[in-house]
Amino acid sequence: MVVAGGCRTKPKKDLPPLGTIPAERRTDDVQPTKVGGGTDVVPPMPPEREPEGTRITDVAFTNVMFDFDSFTIMPSEVRKIEAVGEYMRNNPSVKLVTEGHCDERGSNEYNMSLGEHRAQAVRAHLVGLGIDAARIQTRSFGEEKPADPNHHESAWRLNRRVEFALFR
Numbered sequence: 001m002v003v004a005g006g007c008r009t010k011p012k013k014d015l016p017p018l019g020t021i022p023a024e025r026r027t028d029d030v031q032p033t034k035v036g037g038g039t040d041v042v043p044p045m046p047p048e049r050e051p052e053g054t055r056i057t058d059v060a061f062t063n064v065m066f067d068f069d070s071f072t073i074m075p076s077e078v079r080k081i082e083a084v085g086e087y088m089r090n091n092p093s094v095k096l097v098t099e100g101h102c103d104e105r106g107s108n109e110y111n112m113s114l115g116e117h118r119a120q121a122v123r124a125h126l127v128g129l130g131i132d133a134a135r136i137q138t139r140s141f142g143e144e145k146p147a148d149p150n151h152h153e154s155a156w157r158l159n160r161r162v163e164f165a166l167f168r
Contacts, residue, residue: 051095051137056166059087063147063161064122068103071117073125081122084164085129096131097165098122100140101147103156108142115140122162 061084064077073081088094100115100122119138127133148155 051097051167053095053167056094056168059166061087061164063163064118065157066118066160066162068156068160069106069114071100071114071121073121078125081125082129085126085131087166088126088131088135093168095135095137095167096126097137097139097167098126099163099165100138100142101145101159101161101163102143103159104143104146104151105156106143111142112140115142118160118162 062080064073064080066072066077067074084096088096098119100117100119102111102115102118104111106114116138119140123133123136123138126136143159146155147158147161
């Protein structure tokens, strides 16, 4: 008798198209625009590339953490985003890249999409706080840059995050 076992994989589910954040997954502070068929979207995002200028390394913010398989901003994480927004308001020449990350579970394609949705959710929250959308770009690293390379829940919890990269 052979017993086969393996890692539990998360069910495949489709994420909404990039740039859209369903009303039930947005924070109340976000003020999306209506387009075409009435879809809620965050303002258009610049092309994915690092902003011109020098990366700011002497300022660091706490990562925004996410639940498993989610890009919903938890109430406990809002203050972290507000701190970034305050810095951006006080430093109008600074540009920001929100970098979405995932744990290793799920396909590469799924994790790249989920990382992008996480980065977009944080970006949308910052736009809702009054930060000019043109100053914020997003990038997804999916599972490619884990904060903790181990293979257990406490490591995965650290890998479900958005990091902030600032540029002058």
